[in-house]
Amino acid sequence: MNPFSPLKAAAFRPLSLMSPNPWVGHLPFAYWVIGATRPPIFVELGTHTGNSYFAFCQSVKELQLPTQCYAIDTWQGDSHTGQYDDNIFNAVNTHNQMYYGEFSHLLRMTFDDALTQFDNSTINLLHIDGLHTYEAVKHDFETWLPKLAPNAIVLFHDIVIRDHGFGVWQFWEELQTRYNANLSFLHSKGLGVICIGKPINPNSANWLGAPQLNIQEVYEYFTALGDRQLEVFNLRQDELKLRLNHEVSALSKELEDRDAELSELRQWINSWKLLIARGIKLFINRLIGMNS
Numbered sequence: 001m002n003p004f005s006p007l008k009a010a011a012f013r014p015l016s017l018m019s020p021n022p023w024v025g026h027l028p029f030a031y032w033v034i035g036a037t038r039p040p041i042f043v044e045l046g047t048h049t050g051n052s053y054f055a056f057c058q059s060v061k062e063l064q065l066p067t068q069c070y071a072i073d074t075w076q077g078d079s080h081t082g083q084y085d086d087n088i089f090n091a092v093n094t095h096n097q098m099y100y101g102e103f104s105h106l107l108r109m110t111f112d113d114a115l116t117q118f119d120n121s122t123i124n125l126l127h128i129d130g131l132h133t134y135e136a137v138k139h140d141f142e143t144w145l146p147k148l149a150p151n152a153i154v155l156f157h158d159i160v161i162r163d164h165g166f167g168v169w170q171f172w173e174e175l176q177t178r179y180n181a182n183l184s185f186l187h188s189k190g191l192g193v194i195c196i197g198k199p200i201n202p203n204s205a206n207w208l209g210a211p212q213l214n215i216q217e218v219y220e221y222f223t224a225l226g227d228r229q230l231e232v233f234n235l236r237q238d239e240l241k242l243r244l245n246h247e248v249s250a251l252s253k254e255l256e257d258r259d260a261e262l263s264e265l266r267q268w269i270n271s272w273k274l275l276i277a278r279g280i281k282l283f284i285n286r287l288i289g290m291n292s
């Protein structure tokens, strides 16, 4: 096992980053929560293109942990992501086999159907990121609760979005009153973190595997790191757009130049056609004059 330090989260660089990107601001926390809690079993409900899932897997690999990881998704989409085709699953599957095949398992099925694959009280870290309606997230949490180990940690994405039928925020308010060991990140659409056990001091990050820190310090550190990750990501996107714009302008200029050359060529051909027609006419007139 590699030694773990919370500071290393600042240096986390994702191997795989795809669109859509709402999870980007939480990548350093994914590294940290894996390293700090060393979960024997990690499960994700809702993986899509794999931004969150592969950050957890990459962390397990870099820290050389014995964690088994499970991604559960139909890889067909839902009413918030929209339906998508098999290309997404194929890309996730290829990346998974290439880098994490030894400890990471993709379960292509519904969350409900996957329940039978896990014994009760065995999952140490659960990330819930499926359909984001109030009813769906409540159902996902309550059906998976019996599968959680006594001091398991559960993450909920999108706790701050309140439009388009998103209702995680509402369920999150209920959870905060039920579980006093909780933490709400507000960046990158929000990430809620709870410990389902009853830690003696919920304000210490003891329940997050870091007794030397308090919850407020964890919050501030990862909010700042998450903002930096997002800034870097957006900057890279802007650079990419700029580069594409330059390429498009260069191609447009080339096309304009070709059009101009083509129209010059057409003019030149037309003037030659005119000259030849006049020559032929002159020649015929002369021929008629000679014969008359």
Ligand SMILES: C[S@@+](CC[C@H](N)C(=O)[O-])C[C@H]1O[C@@H](n2cnc3c(N)ncnc32)[C@H](O)[C@@H]1O
Pocket: 020, 023, 045, 046, 047, 048, 049, 050, 051, 052, 053, 072, 073, 074, 075, 076, 077, 078, 081, 109, 110, 111, 112, 129, 130, 131
């Ligand atoms: C918001 S996306 C996941 C985003 C992902 N965690 C990331 O980092 O980008 C939600 C995913 O959950 C899946 N999903 C929603 N409800 C599901 C269910 N009941 N069973 C299986 N998959 C489901 C959808 O197919 C979709 O790919």
